[in-house]
Amino acid sequence: MRLATLSIFAAALLAAAEPAEQAYLAHIKYLASEKLKGRGTGTPELEQAADYIAREFKAAGLKPVDSSYFQKFPVTTQAKLGSKNRLTLTMQGKKTLVKFNEDFIPLNMSSSGDFSGEAVFVGYGISAPEYNYDDYAGVDVSGKVVVMLRREPQETDDKATFNGRVYTRHAQFDSKTTNAKLHGAKAAIILSDVLSSGYGEIEKFAKNAGPANAGIPAIMVKGEVGEKLLEAAGLKLREIHEGIDKDMKPRSQLLGNVSVALRADVSREVRQVRNVVGYLPGESNEFLVVGAHYDHLGLGQQFSMAPSMAGKPHFGADDNASGTAGVIELAKRFGAMANRKRGILFMAFAGEELGLLGSSFFVNNPQLPLAKAVTMINMDMIGRVKDGRVFVGGSGTGSNLKAILDGTSTHGLQFDTSETAGYGSSDHTSFTTKQVPVLFFFSGLHADYHKPSDTWDKINAVDAVKLLAYVGEVAEKLISQERPQYVRVLPPQSAHSGTAQSSGGSSGGSSGYGPYFGSIPDFAEPPKGVRFADVRDGSPAGVAGLKAGDIMIGFDGKDVGNLMDFTVLLRQKRPGDEVEVKVLRAGQTISVKVRLTARK
Numbered sequence: 001m002r003l004a005t006l007s008i009f010a011a012a013l014l015a016a017a018e019p020a021e022q023a024y025l026a027h028i029k030y031l032a033s034e035k036l037k038g039r040g041t042g043t044p045e046l047e048q049a050a051d052y053i054a055r056e057f058k059a060a061g062l063k064p065v066d067s068s069y070f071q072k073f074p075v076t077t078q079a080k081l082g083s084k085n086r087l088t089l090t091m092q093g094k095k096t097l098v099k100f101n102e103d104f105i106p107l108n109m110s111s112s113g114d115f116s117g118e119a120v121f122v123g124y125g126i127s128a129p130e131y132n133y134d135d136y137a138g139v140d141v142s143g144k145v146v147v148m149l150r151r152e153p154q155e156t157d158d159k160a161t162f163n164g165r166v167y168t169r170h171a172q173f174d175s176k177t178t179n180a181k182l183h184g185a186k187a188a189i190i191l192s193d194v195l196s197s198g199y200g201e202i203e204k205f206a207k208n209a210g211p212a213n214a215g216i217p218a219i220m221v222k223g224e225v226g227e228k229l230l231e232a233a234g235l236k237l238r239e240i241h242e243g244i245d246k247d248m249k250p251r252s253q254l255l256g257n258v259s260v261a262l263r264a265d266v267s268r269e270v271r272q273v274r275n276v277v278g279y280l281p282g283e284s285n286e287f288l289v290v291g292a293h294y295d296h297l298g299l300g301q302q303f304s305m306a307p308s309m310a311g312k313p314h315f316g317a318d319d320n321a322s323g324t325a326g327v328i329e330l331a332k333r334f335g336a337m338a339n340r341k342r343g344i345l346f347m348a349f350a351g352e353e354l355g356l357l358g359s360s361f362f363v364n365n366p367q368l369p370l371a372k373a374v375t376m377i378n379m380d381m382i383g384r385v386k387d388g389r390v391f392v393g394g395s396g397t398g399s400n401l402k403a404i405l406d407g408t409s410t411h412g413l414q415f416d417t418s419e420t421a422g423y424g425s426s427d428h429t430s431f432t433t434k435q436v437p438v439l440f441f442f443s444g445l446h447a448d449y450h451k452p453s454d455t456w457d458k459i460n461a462v463d464a465v466k467l468l469a470y471v472g473e474v475a476e477k478l479i480s481q482e483r484p485q486y487v488r489v490l491p492p493q494s495a496h497s498g499t500a501q502s503s504g505g506s507s508g509g510s511s512g513y514g515p516y517f518g519s520i521p522d523f524a525e526p527p528k529g530v531r532f533a534d535v536r537d538g539s540p541a542g543v544a545g546l547k548a549g550d551i552m553i554g555f556d557g558k559d560v561g562n563l564m565d566f567t568v569l570l571r572q573k574r575p576g577d578e579v580e581v582k583v584l585r586a587g588q589t590i591s592v593k594v595r596l597t598a599r600k
């Protein structure tokens with residue numbers, strides 16, 4: 001088309017569109033700049049981003065809630081090695097001090113404390129009923145320190161009883177240390193590889209990966225030291241190791257003539273981080289929530305899809321400067337409107353990448369009553385629209401949401417509304433579990449996801465602005481028309497695995513092996529136990545009468561301190577087993593029997 005044939009109206013639209021794209025992109029350029037270093041939760045750069053968003057909210061005319069644009073919450077950001085780590089082995093009456101950092105090192109999930117006493121060898125330290133394998137069968141480890149091999153049996157064998165060369169979850173450090181604790185051990189020693197590579201090596205202390213406390217002192221020790229330890233008890237480590245791999249029969253036993261004295265010194269850093277919150281009041285006290293997370297991976301030590309690039313800023317232009325910029329632009333648009341029937345709460349969440357922490361904190365500590373929240377709109381990764389296609393999740397969670405979406409002009413985009421249940425690995429899930437209808441906007445995954453190459457120059461601002469026009473119209477309807485009633489949609493069983501990153505396992509959710517339970521864990525863990533964000537109707541937990549808000553403190557006669565405990569305990573059961581489950585509900589301890597089923 002020649003320029004001369006453009007109508008004046010179309011030309012005006014074009015001229016108007018350009019500044020909108022520039023304004024949208026300007027936020028992304030700043031949030032995903034070299035200066036903000038990837039906005040890692042717990043970093044000063046995240047705080048700069050929060051200040052920027054709060055300034056934009058204020059300029060848009062939003063009001064602070066509780067006299068502040070910020071809602072603070074604590075986050076465990078990293079584990080640190082203390083200076084008092086010490087390991088002494090007494091073998092046949094002779095004391096040996098093991099070199100810290102060279103021959104042994106605490107794992108980042110280790111608790112701190114002193115332990116001394118007898119040692120028990122427990123093979124790989126694995127209890128796996130699904131493979132008919134249990135290193136703890138017939139051996140009493142209570143009050144002792146357990147010594148185990150890392151990884152799992154037959155790890156170099158394609159036809160292994162376990163999963164061939166691909167490690168199962170039993171091979172993970174947190175799985176092994178939790179299993180040791182649940183069997184009553186007081187400390188855990190994991191030996192570096194004896195038969196494969198890495199014999200003379202210990203892992204580096206990973207301060208960023210999984211700083212959750214396993215509740216037991218846990219260290220990694222060099223294979224050579226382990227060999228001496230077993231030798232003192234008259235055993236040959238290599239023979240035992242090869243023996244287990246050959247016949248899959250555990251060789252667990254007390255190590256006579258050996259005792260261990262361990263002091264583990266690991267601390268965890270807790271930082272205050274901030275959700276940014278701004279309010280546009282309406283005539284009624286009902287309100288719409290429009291939100292996006294503004295944190296990303298920082299320098300990418302954790303959850304990076306390009307681990308070799310750790311130390312380089314993971315800019316997170318699409319994930320999720322794109323959604324944050326969307327929230328700011330919608331705040332400006334609605335802030336300029338004179339009045340409205342319902343209010344709008346604009347939110348930028350921190351801690352999303354660590355497990356929906358900011359949104360979870362908000363829904364558990366709402367500054368405005370959640371019963372008045374008509375819908376939550378979440379935008380996470382909206383900057384890379386391809387071929388005009390946009391994914392919209394959650395349309396089934398409100399009685400008239402689908403009708404609203406269908407009745408809104410598409411602005412030339414195509415919307416895929418096939419996910420109706422409102423569960424996924426982003427912040428809207430926190431609202432779904434509190435029975436607030438949700439809509440989740442997402443332009444799709446791409447090769448730059450969670451990599452330093454997620455940069456602002458790859459943002460498709462033209463389509464993002466079209467999408468914001470669409471979201472804006474949907475929002476207008478939600479603050480003026482009939483309020484959607486929450487509808488509970490049963491998600492497919494596999495819908496929750498994506499959020500496992502935060503908690504070391506989807507526990508009772510779905511993915512993987514082991515029996516099915518049917519609870520959905522809350523990502524903001526209580527001080528002790530596992531809080532259910534939701535319990536699926538018809539699931540074993542649901543049939544037993546367990547409910548959202550219950551805090552599980554016991555499973556099958558064992559204490560449940562955290563999500564990993566529950567994950568490991570559940571895995572040790574089989575479909576068809578009946579277990580006693582203890583939960584706290586309104587301060588009362590309730591005990592129910594749950595009949596576990598197979599995963600579908």
Ligand SMILES: [Zn+2]
Nearest residue numbers: 296319353450
């Ligand atoms: Zn992400």
